[in-house]
Amino acid sequence: xxxxxxEETIVPSxxxxxxxxxxxxxxxxxxxxxxxxEDADLLVEFYSRVSDQSKYYRFFSPMPTLSERDVKRFxxxxxxxxxxxxxxxxxxxxxxxxxxxxxxGEAEVAFLVEDRHHGRGIAQLLLEHLAQAGxxxxxERFTAEVLxxxxxxxxxxxxxxxxxxxxxEEGVLMLEFSxxxxxTAIGVMRGREHRAEAASIERFFNPRSVAVIGASRRQDTxxxxxxxxxxxxxxxxxxxxxxxxxxxxxxxxxxxSVGEIPDDVDVAxxxxxxxxxxxxxxxxxxxxxxxxxxxxxxxxxxxxxxxKRQRRLVGLSRSYGLRLIGxxxxxxxxxDPTVSVNASLSSVMPARGRAxxxxxxxxxxSAILEKVKNRGLGLSTFVSAGNRADVSGNDLLQYWExxxxxxxxxxxxxxxxxxxxxxxxxxxVSLRKPIIAVRSGRTTQGVPMGHSVRRIAxxxxxxxxMFRQAGVIQVDTLEEMFDVAQLLAHQPLPxxxxxxxxxxxDALGLLAVDAAVSVGLVVNKSVxxxxxxxxxxxxxxxxxxxxxxxxxxxxxxxxxxxxxSGEDVANVLAxxxxxxxxxxxxxxxxxxxxxxxxxVPDVAxxxxxxxxxxSYPAVEAAVRALARVVDYAVWLRTPDGSVPDPAEVxxxxxxxxxTEALAAHPEGVALEPEQTAELLAAYGIDLWECRRVATLxxxxxxxxxxxxxxxxxxxxxxxxxxxxxxxxxxxxxNPDEMLDAWTTLTELVGDPASAGFVxxxxxxxGVPVSIRSIEDPLFGPVVSFGISGPIIELLADKSYRxxxxxxxxxxxxxxxxxxxxxxxxxxxxxxxxxxEIERLISRVAQLQNDLPQVSALELxxxxxxxxxxxxxxxxxxxxxxxxxRSDLFVRRMPELPGDTVPx
Numbered sequence: 001x002x003x004x005x006x007e008e009t010i011v012p013s014x015x016x017x018x019x020x021x022x023x024x025x026x027x028x029x030x031x032x033x034x035x036x037x038e039d040a041d042l043l044v045e046f047y048s049r050v051s052d053q054s055k056y057y058r059f060f061s062p063m064p065t066l067s068e069r070d071v072k073r074f075x076x077x078x079x080x081x082x083x084x085x086x087x088x089x090x091x092x093x094x095x096x097x098x099x100x101x102x103x104x105g106e107a108e109v110a111f112l113v114e115d116r117h118h119g120r121g122i123a124q125l126l127l128e129h130l131a132q133a134g135x136x137x138x139x140e141r142f143t144a145e146v147l148x149x150x151x152x153x154x155x156x157x158x159x160x161x162x163x164x165x166x167x168x169e170e171g172v173l174m175l176e177f178s179x180x181x182x183x184t185a186i187g188v189m190r191g192r193e194h195r196a197e198a199a200s201i202e203r204f205f206n207p208r209s210v211a212v213i214g215a216s217r218r219q220d221t222x223x224x225x226x227x228x229x230x231x232x233x234x235x236x237x238x239x240x241x242x243x244x245x246x247x248x249x250x251x252x253x254x255x256x257s258v259g260e261i262p263d264d265v266d267v268a269x270x271x272x273x274x275x276x277x278x279x280x281x282x283x284x285x286x287x288x289x290x291x292x293x294x295x296x297x298x299x300x301x302x303x304x305x306x307x308k309r310q311r312r313l314v315g316l317s318r319s320y321g322l323r324l325i326g327x328x329x330x331x332x333x334x335x336d337p338t339v340s341v342n343a344s345l346s347s348v349m350p351a352r353g354r355a356x357x358x359x360x361x362x363x364x365x366s367a368i369l370e371k372v373k374n375r376g377l378g379l380s381t382f383v384s385a386g387n388r389a390d391v392s393g394n395d396l397l398q399y400w401e402x403x404x405x406x407x408x409x410x411x412x413x414x415x416x417x418x419x420x421x422x423x424x425x426x427x428x429v430s431l432r433k434p435i436i437a438v439r440s441g442r443t444t445q446g447v448p449m450g451h452s453v454r455r456i457a458x459x460x461x462x463x464x465x466m467f468r469q470a471g472v473i474q475v476d477t478l479e480e481m482f483d484v485a486q487l488l489a490h491q492p493l494p495x496x497x498x499x500x501x502x503x504x505x506d507a508l509g510l511l512a513v514d515a516a517v518s519v520g521l522v523v524n525k526s527v528x529x530x531x532x533x534x535x536x537x538x539x540x541x542x543x544x545x546x547x548x549x550x551x552x553x554x555x556x557x558x559x560x561x562x563x564x565s566g567e568d569v570a571n572v573l574a575x576x577x578x579x580x581x582x583x584x585x586x587x588x589x590x591x592x593x594x595x596x597x598x599x600v601p602d603v604a605x606x607x608x609x610x611x612x613x614x615s616y617p618a619v620e621a622a623v624r625a626l627a628r629v630v631d632y633a634v635w636l637r638t639p640d641g642s643v644p645d646p647a648e649v650x651x652x653x654x655x656x657x658x659t660e661a662l663a664a665h666p667e668g669v670a671l672e673p674e675q676t677a678e679l680l681a682a683y684g685i686d687l688w689e690c691r692r693v694a695t696l697x698x699x700x701x702x703x704x705x706x707x708x709x710x711x712x713x714x715x716x717x718x719x720x721x722x723x724x725x726x727x728x729x730x731x732x733x734n735p736d737e738m739l740d741a742w743t744t745l746t747e748l749v750g751d752p753a754s755a756g757f758v759x760x761x762x763x764x765x766g767v768p769v770s771i772r773s774i775e776d777p778l779f780g781p782v783v784s785f786g787i788s789g790p791i792i793e794l795l796a797d798k799s800y801r802x803x804x805x806x807x808x809x810x811x812x813x814x815x816x817x818x819x820x821x822x823x824x825x826x827x828x829x830x831x832x833x834x835x836e837i838e839r840l841i842s843r844v845a846q847l848q849n850d851l852p853q854v855s856a857l858e859l860x861x862x863x864x865x866x867x868x869x870x871x872x873x874x875x876x877x878x879x880x881x882x883x884x885r886s887d888l889f890v891r892r893m894p895e896l897p898g899d900t901v902p903x
Contacts, residue, residue, distance in 0.1 A: 011037055014079040017882060018133055020892035021318045022087075025121035025192070027200030027290070028321040029893070030094070032129055035084040039093065040071050042086075046093040051115045057150045058112045060172070074098075083133050087113075087122055090285065090320050097126030099133075105140040111153065121192060123156045128189055128890045131179040135889075144175045161188035181889045190424075193891045197398035200323045201391065203290040205334045205381055205399070207266035208237045210343055211258055211289070213280055214271035214296075215241035215249045222271045222295060224250070225345055226331075233333075233342030233349045240265065258287045265289050269331065269343055274298030274309060277327070278316055285320035292317060293343055294326035295362075300387050301328055311896045314389045318893070329386025330362035333369075335379055336405060344384065353378020354489045356403065358396045359412035360385050368412070368478065375593035377486055380405040392894070394421055401429045408488045410481060411437040416463075417894050420780040421887065423466050423802055430471030434488050434632055436481050437472050439463070458776045458800075462784070465800035469809060471635045473628050483625040486594060486614040491583035493633040496552040499626070500525035500545035503557030504533040508587065512555050512619040519627035524550050531561055535568035542576045542584070553626055556586040557619055570597035578611035583629070585622045588615040640806035649843075651850055654682035658853045661878050668855065668879035676876045683843045685859075687871050690760040694753055696742045700735045702759035708733045709762045712741045714749050715873065716756040727755075730762060763870040766863035767822055767832050771841055773803075773848035773857045775881075781848040785813045785841055787822055788861060803849035810838040810845075823864070832864040840869065855879040 014034035021031050035043075047055075047066050055063050066074070077084050077098070084098035094114045099107040109130060111123045134142065146153050154173065158164055161184040162177040210230060216223035223243075227250050230239050240261050243254040255261050258268060258280075268289045270280050274296050284292060299310040310327065317324045325332060331344025335352045342349050345362070348369040357372070357379050359365050365384035372379055380403065385391055393411055400406045409429065416422055416439075426435055467474040475481050499521050503509040506528050513523050525548065527541045538558070545554045556573060560566040566589055577584045578600045588598060598613040616622035657679055661669060671679065677687040691702035693712075703710045714727040727749060729741035742752075749755045768788035776782055783805070786798035799813040814820060814837055825831045840862065848854060854876060861873040 011076055012079050014083075015133075015136070015882070018079075018085070018129070020129070020890070020895075022125055022891055022893060023193075023196040023200055024125070025119070025196055025199070027196055027198075027203065027323065028120070029200075029318040029323060030122075030321065031088040031319060032085055032125065032892075033088065034079060035075055035077060035086050035096070035098075037075050039075050039086065042093040043071055043075055043096070046096070046114060047112075049114050049116075050112060054112065054115055057147055057153065058110065060145075060147065080137055081107075083130065083137070085126055085129055085133070087126065088319070089117075095122045095126060097123070097130050099130050099139070099142065101137075101139065102143070105138065107134055107139045107142055109142045109144050111156075118152065121196070123153065124160065124192060125891060127156065127160055131181075132890045134179055135181070139179065141176060141178045146173045146175060147171075148173050159188065161185035186889065189889070189891060194398050194401070194425075196891070197395050198402060200291070201395050201399040203266050204293070204323075204325065204332050204343075204383075204391075205341070206336075206339055207290075207341060207343075209240065209263060209265050209267075210235065210237060210341065211240040211242055211261060211265045211268045212271065213242040213258065213268055213284075215243050215246075215254065217243075217246055217249050222345065225347075226269050226271055226295070226343070227252075229342040229344060229347060229349075234340045235342070236338060236340055237266075238263065258283045258289065261287070267291050267293060267343065270294045270296055270326075272296060274306070274327070277313055281313065281316050281320065281322065285322060289322065291323045291325065293329065293331055294324060294386075295329055295331060295345060296326075297328045299327045300389070310387060310389050315896055317390065324390040325383065326386040327389060328362060330365035330384030332384075333379070333382040335381070344382075348373055350382065351376070351378040353380060354405075354407040355379050355410050355485055356381045356396065356400045356406040356408070357410040357412075358383050358385065358393050360388050360414045361412075362386055364412065371478065371482060375482055375486065376599075377482060377489065377593065388415070388417065390893075392417055394418060394425055397422075397425045397429050397435075401425075401432060407433060408485055409433055409435040410485055411435060412478065412481075413437060413439045418887070419463065419466060419778065420802075423470050426467075426470035426472050430632075431636070434629075435470075435472045436484050436488070436628075437467060437474050438476070438478055438481050439467075439474065458774065458779045458782045461796070461798065462776075462779070462782045462800040462802070466779075466802045468635075469801055471632060473632050475628065480621075480624065480628075482593075483614075483616060483621050484628045487583065487585060487625050487629055490594060490600075490610060490612040490614055491577065491585070492581055493636070494552040494583050494626070494630050495633070495637075497630050497634070498522045498524045498550055498552045499555060500527065500548065500551045500553075501555045501557065502527045502529070502538070502541045502545055503555075503559075504529045504531055504538075505557055505559045508557045508559060508619055512557055512587075512623055515620045515623040516555070516627075519624060521553075521623065521627055521630065524548075535572045538569050539572045539576065542572065546576065546580050546582050546584075551582070553583045553585070553630070554580075555619070555622060555626065556584060556588070556613075558586065558588050560589065567597060570595070573613045574598050574600055574611075577613035580611075583626065584613055585626055586613050586615045587617070587619045587622050588613070590617045591615045592617045638808055640808045648684055649846065649850075650682040654679055654847065654851060657682070658851055658878050662853060662880055666880060668877065671876045671878065676874050679847070679854075679876055680871070680874060683847045685840060685843055685871060687874050688760060688763065690758040690872075693757050693759055696739065699742055699757065699759050700738045703732060703735070703738050706759065706761050710759050711762055712738065712745060712757060712759055714745060714755040715758050716749075716754060732762075760872065763863045763872055764865045764868075766865035766869065769823075769837060769862050769864055769869075771844050771859040771862065773844050773854070775848065775852050775855045775879075781845070781852070783813075783841065783845045783848060785837075786817055787819045792819060801845065803845040805842055805845040807838075807842075810841040813841055814838060830866045833867055833869060836869045837862075837864055840871070852881045853878045 019033040081101040086093050087095040094117050097111045099109040101107045113122050157175055165176045167174050212226045214223040215227050241249040241252050241254045244256050246254045248254055268284050300307040333344055334341045346366050346369050350372050362384050400409050501509050501512045509528050513526055516523050529537050545551050558569050594612045594614050600611040680687050693699040710732050712729045732738050732741055770788045771785050773783045781803045784798045784800050797818050799816050801809045823832050856877045859871055859874045863870045
């Protein structure tokens with residue numbers, strides 16, 4: 001059989017994760033996938049639409065058509081040394097990118113993009129995905145031959161963030177660059193991701209025209225409500241109604257389909273039965289609609305059939321370039337008076353404010369808007385994403401990061417589809433704008449039925465740690481969210497934890513002091529003015545507190561005497577709050593929100609301007625909100641520090657060890673002690689030698705070889721975890737002592753063969769700690785730290801972080817566990833080498849971040865002394881990874897669970 005015949009009959013399949021939905025520069029969606037032999041006709045059609053100039057730039061000669069041999073060569077690849085990816089949109093191929101390995105570690109790369117799609121960032125996307133595929137196939141560098149006047153392609157390579165080397169050869173520009181994902185290249189990719197995702201959301205908030213599909217003339221219908229809310233909300237754009245059986249709705253002409261609307265349509269609100277939504281998608285795609293808001297129910301929230309319908313809906317929308325909010329959602333609101341769009345089912349149009357709000361539940365969204373109105377908080381924008389099948393909180397964070405109208409971000413999260421990406425974006429956004437989040441299902445890790453997400457295997461504490469690490473202000477209730485939001489929206493950030501309490505009630509003042517101390521604030525001043533205090537008394541006390549350099553925030557408590565309105569005191573509070581550069585919170589008349597008396601006019605038009613003084617019905621609520629903001633301010637002002645120097649790590653050696661282990665055991669395997677020691681050594685961690693022994697004579701021989709002063713211990717997991725069984729015998733100095741140890745431990749633990757006995761040198765005394773890491777399939781790498789021992793395990797006294805870690809993260813992990821005093825000289829003990837603990841945590845985190853194939857790593861016993869630490873026990877397991885965190889190096893939208901994505 002000839003080689004050509006073999007190639008025709010046997011075409012290897014490409015990795016599934018090479019297929020992805022992607023966002024283009026303009027915020028439209030498309031689909032990348034490996035080329036297939038069945039794409040021959042699509043390739044010919046695509047090539048016929050490409051201009052002669054683009055063909056010439058690709059092949060350096062006139063090539064008006066592709067021969068049958070060319071088509072076969074381009075569509076039949078082995079996905080190893082020859083890789084080709086295509087970009088699909090509306091069932092058509094609009095771009096092709098490929099590389100061919102020309103030498104070990106080197107491949108030549110080339111692109112061809114349909115001319116009418118130039119300028120949409122397609123070549124950059126293909127380059128990212130080809131580079132990731134190349135890295136997985138052992139390719140280290142790309143080369144490209146480009147004609148000197150092909151400026152667009154030359155700029156594509158130069159803008160990628162790689163270091164480009166170039167030279168001319170026979171009139172052709174030869175480019176060469178390493179595809180190692182450098183910080184610069186990753187930064188460029190994430191910058192493009194940010195701009196594309198923000199652009200995809202911008203049109204929802206700033207539409208020039210909105211079509212309501214399913215508009216109705218009946219008053220108590222969803223379609224009628226949507227039309228009414230758009231019109232009464234003073235939308236500044238055009239509203240179109242689509243109704244197949246009516247000629248007019250609410251005095252506006254009705255069209256039978258979106259396609260009949262004579263003008264462009266930016267956003268379509270869909271309120272038709274679930275089984276008719278897919279036809280609407282096709283109509284909207286043909287019309288060129290940018291995005292869909294699907295308020296219709298009957299999708300994943302209804303069960304298996306609904307989940308399948310939802311997957312088809314999202315797949316169809318993406319394949320036609322549409323972004324989707326919903327289904328089963330409340331809708332979208334933008335309070336900007338130049339837009340004033342209420343594309344939602346809520347009749348409440350919130351006042352203009354500084355906070356952007358994202359939630360998922362439609363029913364809860366209505367309650368939230370009522371609460372916002374009652375508090376006088378005001379919003380910039382609002383999104384209820386319903387089942388969150390496509391547009392998610394991550395997309396909104398990308399938009400709000402650059403939105404000048406939004407200064408505070410509020411998130412009510414019922415599920416997190418991509419926590420790894422959320423952590424990355426939130427870390428960046430929190431540096432500019434505070435994020436306040438409520439997360440339901442926090443204890444059970446449960447998600448609503450309509451949300452197609454995988455469960456997180458990492459413990460709930462790890463998710464909480466991710467929020468803290470990213471600077472997110474996580475609160476327990478919606479009430480507390482609004483408490484914190486009104487403080488952040490109207491008052492400056494505090495510089496530290498020192499507070500003053502000023503009030504006219506001794507009892508409430510004492511409650512405020514107690515509450516402040518209980519949440520970690522430092523009360524440096526408490527001023528009791530007495531029940532007869534006047535407005536002047538309050539002004540003098542508040543001014544003195546604010547002028548005090550040892551005060552960072554002020555808590556004002558005012559309960560008026562009988563028959564006194566408190567207006568004079570309110571004027572003082574408002575005046576002081578407007579002029580102060582320190583935050584001022586109050587419990588004024590037991591009012592909630594920002595009372596009218598404490599408001600400062602805002603030129604931006606919100607209900608209460610910067611400097612308005614928020615009030616809380618209870619002093620405990622005021623103090624708790626202030627404490628949350630203080631924690632955020634401290635996080636913001638604490639430098640993260642650098643990650644460990646990669647030069648001190650043998651990454652190549654570690655990868656080689658993991659690769660060899662998986663080659664021998666493709667299903668995964670627990671590493672042998674020698675392999676574990678070698679893996680840790682690559683990251684500068686020395687694992688103490690231990691000898692496995694099965695008999696007394698082997699134990700005595702091991703003691704002799706190690707020079708005695710050894711320990712005998714049982715390492716089988718059930719034994720070392722049981723507090724009622726002694727599993728270690730220390731300070732063994734000769735064969736007779738080893739005989740005593742062996743006899744005693746054997747009587748306690750039973751069969752020596754199942755005890756996992758080892759002999760090891762006796763370590764210097766110290767505090768036992770453990771450092772662990774896992775690779776969560778959804779969450780990614782997670783690292784934990786705690787002091788070893790059954791009581792600590794029982795109380796779950798551990799700290800967690802998500803790699804990569806900075807210096808601040810490792811230091812915080814050591815100090816935030818409740819048992820940390822044991823490391824810092826508790827009851828006169830010596831202070832241990834905390835810096836060495838932090839180094840070990842950082843190295844374990846770096847290892848887990850570098851090697852996703854390491855599914856679990858445990859330094860189960862580390863004795864930390866006053867100088868240094870001894871790593872006595874460690875285990876590691878490696879498992880195959882189907883998708884090696886490729887979303888870190890390429891842009892891709894979340895997968896559709898349980899289904900392939902339409903092409």
